[in-house]
Amino acid sequence: MEEKEEVQKPVEEKAVEEQAVEKKAVEKKQELFGIRPVMEAIKDGKDVDKVLIQKGLQGELIKELWDLIKGYKVAYQIVPAQKLSRVSKKNHQGVIAFMSPISFQNVGEVLMSIYEKGETPLFLMLDRITDVRNFGAIARTAECAGVHAIILPEKGSARINSDALKTSTGALNKIPVCREHNLKNTIQFLKDSGLKIVGCTEKTNETVYDVDYSDPCVIVMGSEEDGISMEYLKMCDNRALIPMKGKTESLNVSVACGIIIYEAVRQRSI
Secondary structure (H helix, E strand, O other): OOOOOOOOOOHHHHHHHHHHHHHHHHHHHOEEEOHHHHHHHHHOOOOEEEEEEEOOOOOHHHHHHHHHHHHOOOOEEEEOHHHHHHHOOOOOOOEEEEEOOOOOOOHHHHHHHHHHOOOOOEEEEEEOOOOHHHHHHHHHHHHHHOOOEEEEEOOOOOOOOHHHHHHOOOHHHOOOEEEEOOHHHHHHHHHHOOOEEEEEOOOOOOEOOOOOOOOOEEEEEEEOOOEOOHHHHOOOOEEEEOOOOOOOOOOOHHHHHHHHHHHHHHHHOO
8 A cells, every 4th residue: 555645734824824823822811701801800910901801891890800800900991791792702701801821020120120221211201192002113123122111001002913913013022011000100200310311303493303212211102192191291291393394284193103213213313
């Protein structure tokens, strides 16, 4: 009986299949269904991105879940039952948690490690940037430029999911990401720690090329639609705009991030 020769798949085809399997594995881990599994994940210190809770849900277990969410400062959203059903048809018991594929870091610890290495801190803070692909592209640029960490608000920011990881081309696995409960407090902490806060905004006459980035600093970027929140903008030591010569009103936020970040890199390399 003749032995059949094993047909070897092309390397490119195998790579595509492996990526598809990896993506499915990541996506399966991104959602938790049911009250008890979500409670256990929070208790175990897992990186829970956000918890969706069905409106009007009551009971002792829900009270326990609320206590955990508040105690661990987990981001949450109260939604109608229809939204949960759109997310999944599984028996979710009115509760679905989205898990982050990366581990978040503490901004104070990151800052300390930078100073211990004798480096000059350069942080990027993102306010109200919710588009996943924009966020992934920003992370890619920040990591390539040597930004020490990205700081995000706990609520109102893009979810770090497989699309964000893919768009970042793996950069999100390399650059520290700090998710903060209160950006105002974080800005004040960084100011008290000797960092200059630079807000990229059109509400100024100073350009991004006029600001000195050689000192420890934080670059703050807002959304294309709303910009930086006014309460954060007031705390900035410098405001800087990107000069616009054409008729188009604004740049894509990931492109704008690249312009100001690399101006900081240029100045620091002189």
